[in-house]
Amino acid sequence: MSVAFAGNSTTTPSREAGPLRVMIVDDSVVIRGLISRWIGAEHDMEVAASLRTGLEAVNQIERINPDVAVLDIEMPELDGLSALPQLLAKKRDLVIIMASTLTRRNAEISFKALSLGAADYIPKPESTREASAADIFHHDLIQKIRHLGARLRRKAAVASPPLAPASPAPAARGPVARPAAPTPAPAAHAPSSGSLSTRPFSTQAPKVLLIGSSTGGPQALMSLVAELGPVIDRFPVLITQHMPPTFTTILAEHLARSSRRPASEAVDGEPVKAGRIYLAPGGKHMRVVRSGADVAISLDDGPAVNFCKPAVDPLFTSAIDVWHGNILSVILTGMGSDGMRGGKDIVAAGGSIIAQDEASSVVWGMPGAAANAGICAAILPLNQIGTKVNRLFAGDRS
16 A cells, blocks of 8 residues: 655654654543553653543643644544544654554554555553453553654664764854754664575475565555566465454455455465465464365464464464475564564575565564564565565575
8 A cells, every 4th residue: 555645744853862752632531531640650751641542642741742643534524534634744753653552444544544644553452450451452552652753763763864964164153053962873683684694495395485574564466466466367375464354354355456356354274276366364373284185274272383373483383394395485574573483484494585674664563573583584675575576586585
């Protein structure tokens, strides 16, 4: 999905230091109170404002000047989807996280919001009295605010390099301007994707394509599968995207339209065949198993893996027993490190890994973990991955 901004929009300068300023926009006083308490407990973020309607947010955005907005979909006066483009028109670099309950309508609206410039979405629990649901909401929301906010500040630092020192001037004309503080170097544990080494691609011909993704994944997946028709026609494609139920139903429909190939949520026990895309359903881990001479889907309702359900690692590791080293895996944008351990196992079995590069990732967590582990045969921009995958399945091993 493309992201469109108003042509005359401006960017309000973002703070490069201090806590992330978060604006909460939700007509539920309970949700506003919960999120406010969670944010207040974090050292690197603060509540910039807590508002009841989208109209209040649009009218006050310039005064509040937040870094991140948590924007409810259903509100009086001005709903979240209507407020979204107006907020971005006034503050183009605002990180907007859409929040909604798990209904098909809200899932469809969330996908529409992504196409209009929202950075991500988060499902709200039906009841905050259910401890496990509230805990997941709490964990996911804080992580999304932190990682998406950090990306915003990295982009701002790159766009605004330190100023050169001013030339000395006579004392009578005032003090000499001080140079701005240098931009901090990237953390040692997260080098730029351009500086990481890669390993050779496997000499074994791939027989299956596995893809894992999380934050930013829906847009990346739809862009990628649109280029993979020749692969899909001849080989099975299995995808795990961190996403709740209902949302994966909508995603599968979008993938079918983007690829012009059959795509659906996987069903337990169904055979895995070339010519279609299998998407792990929300709330279930997707694995593959041998079923006589065939391969079948196996859905697992076990505990979360890497805080996720579905998770990428169960798919990756299960595929080794089926296809051994004849596996090509792609790890796209996302928070955390899911896919890295399973990727190590795939490489040890003789398969290959491609990771999305940092510059084109919404969050360089999952692909970055794989790249830093030294298991990738290539680290590529999103717009180059499809071409490379097609070439590898056509017989190129370079």
